[in-house]
Amino acid sequence: MAHQRTFYEFFAGGGMARAGLGKTWRCLFANDFDAKKSQTYQANWGGEELVTGDIRALTTADLPGEADLAWASFPCQDLSLAGAGAGLKGERSGTFYPFWDLMNGLIAEGRGPAVIALENVCGTLTSHQGKDFGAICSTYRAAGYRFGAVVIDAALFVPQSRPRLFVIGVRSDVSVPERVQSGKPSSLWHTRALQTAYNKLSPELQREWIWWRLPAPSARKTDFADVIEEHPNGVRWHTPEQTNALLAMMSSINLAKVEQAKRAGRRMVGGIYKRTRPNASGMKVQRAEVRFDDVSGCLRTPAGGSSRQLIIIVDGENVRTRLISPRETARLMGLDDKYKLPPNYNEAYHLTGDGVAVPVVRHLAKHLIEPILAGVREVSQAA
Template identity: 60%
Template sequence: MNTFYEFFAGGGMAHAGLGEEWKCLFANDFCEKKAASYRKNWGDDHLVVGDIAKVKANQVEGQADLAWASFPCQDLSLAGNGVGLDGDRSGTFWAFHKLMKQLDKDGRKPHMIALENVYGAVTSHGGKDFEAIIKSLVSVGYRAGGMIIDAVHFVPQSRPRLFIVAVDAKLTVPSELCAETATPAWQPAAIVKAYNRLPKKLKDQWIWWAPPAPDTTPGTLDQLIEHEPQGVTWHTPEETAKLLEMMSEVNAQKVELAKQAGRLKVGTIYRRTREGRQRAEVRFDGISGCLRTPSGGSSRQTIIVVEGEKVRSRLLSPREAARLMGLSDNYVLPERYNDAYHLAGDGVAVPVVAHLARHIFEPLIESYRRLQLVKVA
């Protein structure tokens, strides 16, 4: 069975994406609320709750095929404070790196590492943070490459994220897993620019990962909404009318067109400040905006349902948020709305993890094991 560590585990969405053919040897998260959800869904025999900086190598079992780390994004986000890897939150990456060095010293570093973060991690501090991440991986004996993968190719949510996949430099990477140059679908201009800024010794350890395109259709927002939502209530007609009044002429026209569609239309609304005035912006393209953690009311998405002249609105439900992340309805969510929404908005899209597992991680493991059998023979 394939094995993995799950750092910054949250509710275990990487666990969900890797699936039943993978066994978690160790998981860690700082947040007790998220850990409670992790326990309900995955058990706690391998879970350590607490600061990653205090985790010791002897607490981490065995040698895993993969270490997954969706480290905090707040300091790297384009909407964040801009301190990057020097920040208290995103800077926890260095504690993870230190632990990987300790495992390397013990002769049991993971065969692969996968890092996930926001798009802004590519350009943070003029690309210096990205370079620092690649340099840190190379220093522990890995080759690495980055991809931008948008969850919209798998679920109806616009969620572009940076994924860096690193593999032990001693292992052979099958040629079908990579390309000689950038693949625009996975390495857009920002990644290419970041690569071009790297010093030659890091470029020499770069891999242009080239997984196949997704072979599934993401569906649309109206296919996953709850018609009898749990955990939220519909707005009053007055509250809905207020939202409509906050729309610009362009956005109000979108609602009018939805009324004329002749069928039920589901959209999402974000409240934003434009030129000093709060506005409600709507989209009816069947795609949700990127889920965010609910630090404030404006970060929560509002659902708008239009059926002829009937217009209703409400907050996105916890289960809908989970579905937008690719979690199954069997996944046990926190009871409190904010906790459930935070868990979803702070996670990694499950089907993206599954795609990487199927087309990069598992082929690498299979290649490695075949080589081991040849050596034994």
């Protein structure tokens, strides 16, 4: 049997990082503040390792053993381009610091994880003109970790546009295999925004930086249409009147997309978001914007009706619309249909919209984290 690597999962949500790491990993500890998300975590994973509560109340005494990996998908609201711009000083995204207090405590006790991985929105790179990203990198360096970052769009693996930033740090005494390093950035994993953020780092931080090397994944085999249910649970198809009202909210450009879909000669599935846009008079009005590129828009937590994605199916002159179903959102995150979702629609959407795409975690684990830890295990066995 393969060696079970161990991990702590912070801001765990429904355990999507755990799902991506897979069965060769063993969770020693998990934490989330949201009691409803914790119920789903326990329904799927048993959850004996889960502690529900504010991360600020945790101490290293709550963290058993010595984990190979600490994973933290800390809250994105204050770093998001759609947020208020508070950054790491915000109440929610600022929970990064109590997380790192725990890491520093473990390091002081000789239990610092070999790898510390952070996941967040790409707005982290530009928040406060790059200073928040620099602060994260400074925290790694001060703790004795070398680090690097990649931006991965979940659309490489699942039919959902969901670019996210992953910062991976490795304890300085851990040997990093040459095959996971590169001497220069890659256009696939290191976006222009990431390279700009790197260029703003101090020389001291750049010296600790690693350009991570990852292989390109195989071509994605599923499109948006493949995840859509004909008879969904939790949502109903709109009435013709409701669909017409939605179409009436579209600009001429978006209506043209619908008309083009009617002429496609095949069943077309698209995604719709409601957004507030200025009209010709400069007044803000609600618009329905549609895309037919075989990829869903990025799932987001439902802070209001405009955040809930709708689907549109066009088959010739027949046009149908409805809210996306909870199971469809789970599929877009790479969760299989055995995964247990909350029965409440908003809770299910919030859970999936706030998570990390499962196959992205698997790709990082297989091609970066596990090779690093393989070297750690070889050294410990030799000792």
